[in-house]
């Protein structure tokens with residue numbers, strides 16, 4: 001007999017609930033623990049997983065394989081082309097190794113939940129057991145509801161309930177130990193699995209060498225790196241988080257989203273590490289920077305709860321898999337159904353200018369070049385470019401959502417959908433539709449010296465003073481033109497009026 005842990009987006013061995021439970025089961029039964037991870041190119045395609053993210057996951061698997069091998073536990077990784085075949089492949093694997101217990105952490109996306117349900121059915125039919133655990137959120141979805149028993153659709157009261165729930169159930173923040181070592185005889189039974197190699201990144205997701213090199217140095221993989229990052233941030237910068245989190249030129253945030261998305265860091269560990277620096281165990285008291293950082297980490301839980309409560313938001317991305325200018329709007333569902341009727345523009349040249357960072361709005365272009373280069377974009381800039389796409393260009397927000405998933409190394413369906421819904425005003429607890437960011441004011445406020453723009457838009461690097469925010473409108477036109485920087489593709493005031501009319505007409509308001 002043997003116990004199998006199925007790794008998914010929980011790519012760490014410390015503080016991994018299902019892995020720990022699997023290890024306990026194996027220890028009690030005196031049988032080996034085996035770990036498996038399935039790489040499915042078709043799954044990556046269906047979920048728009050970016051090459052940067054796939055590459056990060058494969059690099060992480062190497063770290064896990066090594067760490068598990070030190071505990072005499074094998075990690076077996078196999079490529080299965082068709083995603084529908086994954087459950088059957090896992091069952092076959094269990095049969096090959098005489099395993100009858102499967103453990104996994106739950107993923108809340110609709111496809112994944114369906115797959116998990118299928119897995120449970122298959123296990124039951126074979127007389128195997130399958131145990132699935134809540135692990136990715138600090139507070140499991142379904143645990144919080146309003147006084148009248150409804151789901152929260154507004155962040156602030158949800159957050160109050162989230163904090164109260166964690167205070168009341170403090171064990172939610174406890175860490176799970178790494179798995180116990182396989183005893184020597186158990187190790188011998190599964191010895192051949194140690195020799196299996198981890199497959200390479202699938203062809204459809206391979207990064208060009210130059211990009212791979214850059215991303216490897218920017219985003220080292222694995223849980224040790226994740227803990228180092230969060231500890232360093234909490235030691236050095238969390239105290240100033242409130243004042244500095246909105247300045248993209250400054251490293252004021254933790255840069256751990258890639259780790260939370262891949263599961264190389266647990267949300268529990270992030271919060272524990274921050275709490276340990278505070279003067280109090282309360283999450284909503286003490287040092288301001290710590291409080292506000294914890295409330296940001298909680299946004300991640302919030303959007304996962306939203307996905308579980310209203311899974312129809314997922315259909316948005318599943319049906320948007322069509323060419324940029326032929327999205328079938330009727331099948332796409334924003335959180336707010338009344339926002340389904342907005343007449344979006346599908347102006348291909350505007351969309352391409354946005355994707356390529358050539359809109360003539362320096363802050364927007366800097367941000368779009370950052371995502372293309374780093375697989376990451378600062379949160380303030382994510383809001384600026386999302387608002388610009390949906391409101392200034394009036395382009396269907398789902399095209400932006402998709403572009404982000406295809407490029408982000410930290411792409412996470414729930415947070416991305418939530419962020420786009422917020423910025424385009426069609427989502428849960430959104431920015432009101434009439435609040436339209438002025439890119440110039442955002443630029444002056446959050447990149448006052450233009451350092452972020454100069455870093456990412458080298459054509460403008462020599463432009464001095466405030467002209468950096470709007471070279472054509474502020475006396476640096478000759479210089480900008482000479483450097484090949486484009487003129488603004490829209491006039492903000494006109495596009496603002498156009499967006500207000502389109503939103504009002506779409507939602508049937510005067």
Ligand code: FAD
Nearest residue numbers: 253254255256257296297300379382411412415416419420
């Ligand atoms: P920090 O400020 O240090 O925050 C710590 C952690 O808290 C983050 O790593 C993240 O896990 C969580 N967090 C912070 N802000 C948010 C937020 N607004 N929503 C959800 N979680 C948050 N985040 C993703 O992880 N994946 C995405 O695909 C994603 N897409 C986004 C799209 C848009 C349009 C917007 C506006 C936001 C999106 N975010 C996404 C949220 C946020 O921008 C990133 O989590 C953040 O920039 C990551 O940087 P950090 O780790 O330095 O964050």
